[in-house]
Amino acid sequence: MFTILGIRPPGAKMVLVPLAFELAVQNPAGARIAREAGAARIELAQALALGGLTPSRGTLRSVLATVGDDGPEVHVLIRPRAGGFQYGSDAIAVIVHDVRDVLAAGAHGVVVGCQDETGALDREALARIVDAAGGASVTLHRVIDVTPDPIAALRTARELGMRRVLSSGGASQAIDGIDTLRALVAEAAGGIEVMAGSGIDVDTVAAIAATGVDAVHFSAKRTVYADGGVRMGSASDGVGGYEVTDRETALAIVAALRAAETSAA
Numbered sequence: 001m002f003t004i005l006g007i008r009p010p011g012a013k014m015v016l017v018p019l020a021f022e023l024a025v026q027n028p029a030g031a032r033i034a035r036e037a038g039a040a041r042i043e044l045a046q047a048l049a050l051g052g053l054t055p056s057r058g059t060l061r062s063v064l065a066t067v068g069d070d071g072p073e074v075h076v077l078i079r080p081r082a083g084g085f086q087y088g089s090d091a092i093a094v095i096v097h098d099v100r101d102v103l104a105a106g107a108h109g110v111v112v113g114c115q116d117e118t119g120a121l122d123r124e125a126l127a128r129i130v131d132a133a134g135g136a137s138v139t140l141h142r143v144i145d146v147t148p149d150p151i152a153a154l155r156t157a158r159e160l161g162m163r164r165v166l167s168s169g170g171a172s173q174a175i176d177g178i179d180t181l182r183a184l185v186a187e188a189a190g191g192i193e194v195m196a197g198s199g200i201d202v203d204t205v206a207a208i209a210a211t212g213v214d215a216v217h218f219s220a221k222r223t224v225y226a227d228g229g230v231r232m233g234s235a236s237d238g239v240g241g242y243e244v245t246d247r248e249t250a251l252a253i254v255a256a257l258r259a260a261e262t263s264a265a
Contacts, residue, residue: 018261019209022075022195023250024048024219027059028066030245033220035071037254040215042067043111043139045077048219048243052077054098057105064106073108075139078129085115085143092125099132109137109163119148121156130160137163142198145170150180151187154194164193166217173199174208185212202252206260216257220250 020040025031026048034042044063045052054077064074078098080091087095092114099110112129116122121143130138140157144167147153157165167184169177174196184194196208197217209216223241 018258019213020215021254021257022197022215022217023072023245024052024197024217024221025063025245026055026243028062031063031066031072031074033245033247033250035067036247037250039072041073041075041108043075043077043217044107045079045111047082048221050082051079053079053082057101060102060105060107073137074106075109075111075137076102076107077111077141078102079112079141085113085146086117087114087122087125092128095125096128096132099129100134103133103136107136109133109139111139111141111166113141113143115143115147119146121147121153123156123160126156126160126162130162139163139195140165142166142168145177145198151183154184154187154192158188158192162192164195164214166195166197168196168198171198173204175199175204178207178211181208181211181213185214200253201249202256205253205257209257209260210264218250218253220246220253222246222249 022041022043023034023039024043024045025034026046031042044055044060046055046059047053060076067074078095080094095112102110110133114122114125140162144150144153144165150167150170154165167181168174169180171177181196188194193214195215195217196213200208200216200218205216221243223243225241
């Protein structure tokens with residue numbers, strides 16, 4: 001569950017560093033929790049209940065100010081709409097503009113993904129998106145889990161120069177996709193990072209980390225209702241719940257991860 005830092009000369013001691021983790025957040029409050037917990041990265045999005053959408057520029061600016069120069073990197077989800085990952089030319093143009101825009105605003109990287117009509121990764125569109133990133137870190141999101149062949153998708157992402165893939169191993173919950181996660185790690189062979197995510201909690205984080213992934217990703221979110229906990233009306237009435245990052249849950253997951261690393265050392 002540790003990663004090896006640097007290249008070891010013969011006879012030199014192996015240096016181990018704790019496994020990196022990324023926290024998915026939607027606002028500055030979530031960013032503060034990520035910083036406190038020691039996250040390497042934030043994935044910033046809005047509408048996580050819809051799988052995540054591109055956040056506003058105001059949200060990005062506020063989160064960047066919250067984490068400061070020495071806090072977690074801020075990687076922005078670029079997803080123009082909910083409902084799948086097959087996009088027409090107009091949507092791809094929006095994605096390209098958004099990638100350039102958030103990086104110009106100070107984001108450290110972007111999180112993207114799109115499919116062609118066969119369900120495979122849209123290589124041409126992704127090449128445009130990676131080019132628009134201009135060398136900044138690009139993560140392929142969980143579109144990899146709904147492609148016909150996640151291993152082939154990982155190869156495509158690596159060939160396009162993406163930094164990492166986020167995957168649940170093709171399952172709804174990462175704990176159920178462990179075998180595929182192991183296969184992705186083996187295929188990556190250090191040429192691209194593999195980050196595990198989806199449903200990771202205190203009970204599963206250690207087992208998922210033990211697959212050999214480079215990082216784990218979780219949201220530690222809970223739903224808050226404006227009336228103090230009783231659901232009133234429907235979301236269309238404007239009185240539905242909203243999701244926030246739960247500090248205690250996030251810290252508990254990190255503690256479970258670090259405890260497992262200590263016992264394995």
